[in-house]
Amino acid sequence: MFVRNAWYVAATQNEIAGKMLARTILNEPVVLFKNGDGEICALEDRCCHRGAPLSLGDITACGVRCGYHGMMFDRSGKCVDIPGQTAIPARAKVKSYPVVAKGDYLWIWMGDAAKADPADVLDYPPDDQENWPRSNDVLHLKASYVMVLENLMDLSHLSYLHRTSIGSSETDSANATMDVKRTPRGMKFLRVMRNADAPQNWLKRYPTGKKVDRWSDFEYVAPNSIMQFSGGVNAGDYDAGVRSGSHLGRTLHTVTPETEKSCFYFFNKADGYTKFEDPGRERTWKPLTEVFKEDAHMLEQQQLRLDNFDPKNLMDINTDVARVQMIRVLNEQIRQEQEEMQQAQERKQPSMQAG
Numbered sequence: 001m002f003v004r005n006a007w008y009v010a011a012t013q014n015e016i017a018g019k020m021l022a023r024t025i026l027n028e029p030v031v032l033f034k035n036g037d038g039e040i041c042a043l044e045d046r047c048c049h050r051g052a053p054l055s056l057g058d059i060t061a062c063g064v065r066c067g068y069h070g071m072m073f074d075r076s077g078k079c080v081d082i083p084g085q086t087a088i089p090a091r092a093k094v095k096s097y098p099v100v101a102k103g104d105y106l107w108i109w110m111g112d113a114a115k116a117d118p119a120d121v122l123d124y125p126p127d128d129q130e131n132w133p134r135s136n137d138v139l140h141l142k143a144s145y146v147m148v149l150e151n152l153m154d155l156s157h158l159s160y161l162h163r164t165s166i167g168s169s170e171t172d173s174a175n176a177t178m179d180v181k182r183t184p185r186g187m188k189f190l191r192v193m194r195n196a197d198a199p200q201n202w203l204k205r206y207p208t209g210k211k212v213d214r215w216s217d218f219e220y221v222a223p224n225s226i227m228q229f230s231g232g233v234n235a236g237d238y239d240a241g242v243r244s245g246s247h248l249g250r251t252l253h254t255v256t257p258e259t260e261k262s263c264f265y266f267f268n269k270a271d272g273y274t275k276f277e278d279p280g281r282e283r284t285w286k287p288l289t290e291v292f293k294e295d296a297h298m299l300e301q302q303q304l305r306l307d308n309f310d311p312k313n314l315m316d317i318n319t320d321v322a323r324v325q326m327i328r329v330l331n332e333q334i335r336q337e338q339e340e341m342q343q344a345q346e347r348k349q350p351s352m353q354a355g
Contacts, residue, residue: 001334002026003223004111007121008256009266010042010099011106012136020064022055024258026110029053030097036061041075042108044095048079054094103127104136104268105254111337124227125250125270132250132270137289141296143303145224145255145263146330151295152226152253153326155191155216156319161298164200165291172196180325186220187329189322195235202232202247213238220326222333225254261303267292 008025011032015021020033022045029045031054045055047066057067063074065081071092072081079092098109098116102123109116126132141148151157158166159173172193179190193214202212215238216230232247251269258264269288316324 001338002110002257003330003333003337005109005115005337006111006223007100007107007109007116008224009105009254009264010108010256012104012138012266013101013106014104016040016106020055020057020059022053023264025108026257027259028110030108031055031064032099032106032108033059033064035059035063035075039075040099040101040106042097042099042106043073043075043077046094047071048092048094104134105266122221122225122227122252122254124252125268128270134268134270136266136268137292138267139265139292139296140258140262141265141299142262143296143299144261145257146327147299147303148255148263148265148295149220149224149226149326149330150323151299152228153189153218153220153322154320155322161294162291166199166288169197178319178321180322182325182329183219186222187322187325189216189218189220189325191216191218191322192238194238198232211235218322220329222329224256225252227252261307265292265296 004026010023010025010030011021016032016034020031022029022031024030030042031045032040032042035041036059041063043054043064045053047054047068049066049069049071052066052068054064054066054073058065060072062080063072065072070081070083071079073094074080075096077094077096079088079094082088082092098113098118100107100118100121102118102121107121125134127134155176156173159170175196176191176193181188195211196214198210198212199214211234212232213235214230214232216228219227221227228249228251230249230251231243233242233244249269249271251267254266256264256266
């Protein structure tokens with residue numbers, strides 16, 4: 001199940017540059033584009049006439065013209081032109097969605113439009129290209145969005161799945177301290193490895209044998225986003241309050257469900273250390289994308305093996321503490337929204353019966 005009253009990343013801004021983008025979000029077909037007036041539009045990708053994809057039509061000044069029979073819709077979803085017909089029925093419309101452009105992303109609201117507040121859209125990492133060079137990417141996964149979120153809140157897998165890149169040793173991982181606490185909008189998770197070996201991708205800065213303190217500070221913003229601040233300093237410096245140095249990164253992980261078993265994983269990372277070493281997107285970004293592809297492959301294989309399998313037969317271990325708490329927060333939000341929808345439906349029924 002999905003939380004509908006929330007902001008989801010629909011696309012990067014580059015994905016709709018001069019074209020329409022068809023995308024399924026929460027099982028609904030959506031078309032995203034900028035109309036001829038430069039306004040961002042998010043409409044149901046299904047014409048109200050014969051169900052043709054509007055994404056196969058043409059962008060117009062006010063919206064989009066269906067490529068099948070020429071009906072034109074404005075950004076609100078209202079039909080404003082029917083070729084060969086003067087009268088336009090009131091039912092000639094498609095669903096429109098609130099959409100906000102912020103930073104590199106287009107955020108869409110799939111639920112009750114009256115509850116959509118643009119102020120709730122996340123703005124992270126900081127927009128500071130000089131000191132925190134930022135890059136983004138997106139992966140399409142044939143796996144549940146929940147599994148992606150679980151993977152992000154489970155750092156113990158780094159020592160195994162990512163042992164040749166960002167993973168620390170098994171011993172360092174086992175000795176990590178973990179702190180989890182609830183917040184008004186989700187939860188926070190802090191994991192610290194003290195006096196640890198540097199991971200393979202840090203060896204340029206920290207030669208073999210040099211110890212580091214390494215931390216990962218996560219804030220889960222329910223239902224679908226995680227803000228991460230991670231870094232490494234010389235061993236002993238973390239408890240002294242040092243949070244600056246050569247390896248610092250701020251990342252926004254946000255996951256948009258496509259269906260129950262597929263999703264889009266958007267990640268936006270800002271590096272706070274490139275000025276200390278060789279600059280360049282390839283050096284810092286390409287290896288990270290490869291790490292996420294390792295996750296994607298594992299999650300897709302995991303999804304295949306969990307199809308038609310009762311997850312109650314799976315077990316938790318000590319290092320699952322953050323993942324378990326995250327799932328509780330998500331399930332509570334889903335349950336609360338379902339109850340509110342049920343109550344709203346019950347309030348409507350007496351008035352319908354009276355009419």
